[in-house]
Amino acid sequence: MPNSDSRGGECHVATVSSPVEWDSNSLAIRKDMVILPPPYADMGSHRWTALYLVTPPLPAEIPAVRFDITSHDQGWCSDPQSGVWSWFEVSILRPITQDVNATRDHVPQITDLKSCPEDFTEVLQAQGLFFRTLPTNDEPGPGLHQVTQPLVRNRINRAWQSHTIIWRVGNLSEDGEGLLDLVQSGDRLAVWARAEVN
Template identity: 30%
Template structure:
């Protein structure tokens, strides 16, 4: 349960003129702020519940802030149209990770991606069509971190960078690409590859967890180090990629949700 409902009790058979006006509840789905989560935790502790039980209740209710980014406009990324037959199109950018005060910390609990797309529907090496092998259209995530003291400016969607995104290609917007400390020269994470040479549009859901390691599904990335790298103020950028002549990434929808936990 991640929202609150307001309820009004009406007296049976009360005259119409004396009945209270209905109280409108918040629009669904309710997305609590960091302050909301901290306040609910303090209420539970005030009720003499152990802190561990209060945290368990909040966790069970998933009463955490969620940072989102979503877009459902069609975009076709054609590798052959760009230098080196390689293109990265910025499809969606999330809201920034919020910052909180009073000594509280934000942990990135989970990051969930949803991708709806396909490739050009033909081509590929022998044995690859219908699999994720030999597929050269895919999606990547990067972490946009404010650079310097200048305010982050509007970052245009559908911006094409060839052959791939770099911090130098984004500095005009006062952001840089953050990378894991163990791989500082690789500031992108593979999300999902399209099925090779398939004309059928597919929906993929990929979830990465803070500190967790797992075997990814076919065509998916494992997100190693992604959640741990996110900081307050960061935004998540999702790039639609296409590489080599003839390869096209047909994008229909991409979304990202970051579930935050307050420590």
């Protein structure tokens, strides 16, 4: 029987060109704890997604972005084939209009929980944003697209774990670093906290 304690505790996103500039270039910080699945949830098989953090509009030509995430998974599971798995993903959110006055600097915190990031489409559109479609490694086909890129997977551990991920422009790789090449001025990065219960 799994313990349902998957937590996201802190996320810090910043533009960086050197470690010295880290504190002065913070884009967004959130230190609230999110528990997925929520304590009131039916523990049947289900996916849970929370929009954990959205950056303000990004400047043009950022050389790198650093993600610092503190989180942990449930800490134990008697059956390794079942339990709670948790991870974080990133999306690029683009403004619906390029009108500077119509774009808000701050997106209100969205506390809804849904099954997947795509289920937040209407909520984001109400904020004047839409998902930037991202390239996929799968064979091209009709309707094949993705709106998120994996950022980090939690390992089963009761202790809080710190994860630092740095993405640089021009580094094309399977771990998402090439996403910065797709970012335009005014885009935002969204960090999703996700968990799956089987």
